[in-house]
Amino acid sequence: MPSSSASRPDAHSPLAQWLAYLESIHSRPIDMGLGRVREVAARLELDLDAVKIVVGGTNGKGSTCAMLEAMLLSAGYKVGLYTSPHLLDFNERARVNGESASDAALTGQFAAVDAARGDTSLTYFELTTLAILRLFAQSALDVVILEVGLGGRLDAVNIVDADCAIVTSVDLDHVEWLGDDREKIGWEKAHIYRPGKPAICADPMPPQSLVDYAESIGADLWRFGRDYNYAGDKQQWNYGGRSQRRNAMAYPALRGANQLLNASAALAALEALRDRLPVPQQAVRLGLLQVQLPGRFQILPGQPAVILDVAHNPHAAAVLADNLDNMGFYPYTYAVFGMLNDKDVDGVIAKLGDRVDHWYCAGLPGPRGLSGEELAARLRARGVKEDKDSSIHACADPAAAYAAARESMGEGDRILVFGSFLTVAGVLASMRAARPARAD
Structure with missing residues (x-):
């Protein structure tokens, strides 16, 4: 009512x-x-x-x-x-x-x-x-x-x-x-x-x-x-x-x-x-x-290379994988990855698993949001590697995951932010909040 x-x-x-x-x-x-x-x-x-x-x-x-x-x-x-x-x-x-x-x-x-x-x-x-x-x-x-x-x-x-x-x-x-x-x-x-x-x-x-x-x-x-x-x-x-x-x-x-x-x-x-x-x-x-449309294979200007994509199903993830392949060489790819629990998480991981070296799993809000820990567990269950050149991290939210990825990445590496509108929005909101501080 x-x-x-x-x-x-x-x-x-x-x-x-x-x-x-x-x-x-x-x-x-x-x-x-x-x-x-x-x-x-x-x-x-x-x-x-x-x-x-x-x-x-x-x-x-x-x-x-x-x-x-x-x-x-x-x-x-x-x-x-x-x-x-x-x-x-x-x-x-x-x-x-x-x-x-x-x-x-x-x-x-x-x-x-x-x-x-x-x-x-x-x-x-x-x-x-x-x-x-x-x-x-x-x-x-x-x-x-x-x-x-x-x-x-x-x-x-x-x-x-x-x-x-x-x-x-x-x-x-x-x-x-x-x-x-x-x-x-x-x-x-x-x-x-x-x-x-x-x-x-x-x-x-x-x-x-x-x-x-x-x-x-x-x-x-x-x-x-x-x-x-x-x-x-x-x-x-x-x-x-x-x-x-x-x-x-x-x-x-x-x-x-x-x-x-x-x-x-x-x-x-x-x-x-x-x-x-x-x-x-x-x-x-x-x-x-x-034409402009934020969050659809959007590559932000400047360095490092940051790609924003709202891909949240296997079909979109397959397109994203092809687009990443067409970007040229990057030593390592760091992913800020957050998904909702009613999506085909395993199907998305299957399309992008070998395109990412370091995973920063971001918890998403609301009853549909997966936690960073749950997402990290799904990656490990799918056999995603963890060794000297690859890793999986659980983070509280997209902003924390993005900050951790930025801290860890090397010169010439790239960051991919994907998995949900909420993942991309969380990173964009953190960037917007940080902008005045950078301007001073």
């Missing part, structure tokens, strides 16, 4: 107070289903008068959303972008015309949705999703880009009928909610597709369940390798779609071998929508050059 009205913040209450309240008003943090959220959306008379692009998938969602936003902004459109989770500040989840929403804009919308829900209980994700959709509806936007939180079929974002939907990849994650094989997960994710609307699939080997579902509802399925593709050399790359080519493009500013797959999916969506959202070639080039 919701908390009493006496404990409710108001539109002028601090954002932190609102977020704490929203975490307290529903009995479960995840409660799949669209009935409650649709009911409150109807009370709010929520209507997004903009082109709507919905992006789902196991990995690559955030990168694809960021590239779409950058290209559309470069083309002069008014753009709303909703992503989750955030790294440092909740405001990152809602961007209007390239800027994070202000605290006041968010708390005003939280108050409106909280009032409209009455006795209907909403999860933190459901209420914040409705609030951000309402913010977008009131912002006179040309296009909104909405990242699916979990799965697709029963995710709160799926109350929106997409004008174009993208599934970036299908692999094992959230198996307790979505199923334990790619066919079950693909079926869940395919439910963001809509009859008669462009349905982009960037997975080179999509589950048959996804293809069958798209065909059964009459979606216009665009498959990578059949309806669109890319090719590249060391200097530039080209996109080829059903009837549009984009040639001689610089590589996206986001690093990693998989980013051309994400970029080509974004360009397929723009091709499918070009009658409503024409995007000139110069805007595509500029957008891909300027």
Whole structure:
């Protein structure tokens, strides 16, 4: 049941107070289903008068959303972008015309949705999703880009009928909610597709369940390798779609071998929508050059080499392993490694175990967070070596693990921070806290 009205913040209450309240008003943090959220959306008379692009998938969602936003902004459109989770500040989840929403804009919308829900209980994700959709509806936007939180079929974002939907990849994650094989997960994710609307699939080997579902509802399925593709050399790359080519493009500013797959999916969506959202070639080039997304194979400037990656499942870890291999030689790799207990920890270790020499296992907060000691035990159980050139350490949190790794590393070594959004966020927060001290 919701908390009493006496404990409710108001539109002028601090954002932190609102977020704490929203975490307290529903009995479960995840409660799949669209009935409650649709009911409150109807009370709010929520209507997004903009082109709507919905992006789902196991990995690559955030990168694809960021590239779409950058290209559309470069083309002069008014753009709303909703992503989750955030790294440092909740405001990152809602961007209007390239800027994070202000605290006041968010708390005003939280108050409106909280009032409209009455006795209907909403999860933190459901209420914040409705609030951000309402913010977008009131912002006179040309296009909104909405990242699916979990799965697709029963995710709160799926109350929106997409004008174009993208599934970036299908692999094992959230198996307790979505199923334990790619066919079950693909079926869940395919439910963001809509009859008669462009349905982009960037997975080179999509589950048959996804293809069958798209065909059964009459979606216009665009498959990578059949309806669109890319090719590249060391200097530039080209996109080829059903009837549009984009040639001689610089590589996206986001690093990693998989980013051309994400970029080509974004360009397929723009091709499918070009009658409503024409995007000139110069805007595509500029957008891909300027796109930024923290925590996706992000290499921080300066020395030592520090790589931040939110990879938290085996599919993402395999991509990360390839990207590390392409970086050149480093004597030793130090990993700040933290994971949640509902993830495939052993599968992630299997993909990266031989890429790391020294492990600094970081405890993560909350009931889902593994302690440093538990994570270290999982590494040892997997047979990860400990000798004169390799080690495993248990640390209280990501900040402590990062500090210990920095203390131990030698000149020319690199640090990899990965395993969860919380791991990367913990290290970034410690860096932000340290910045004023370094400036003095």
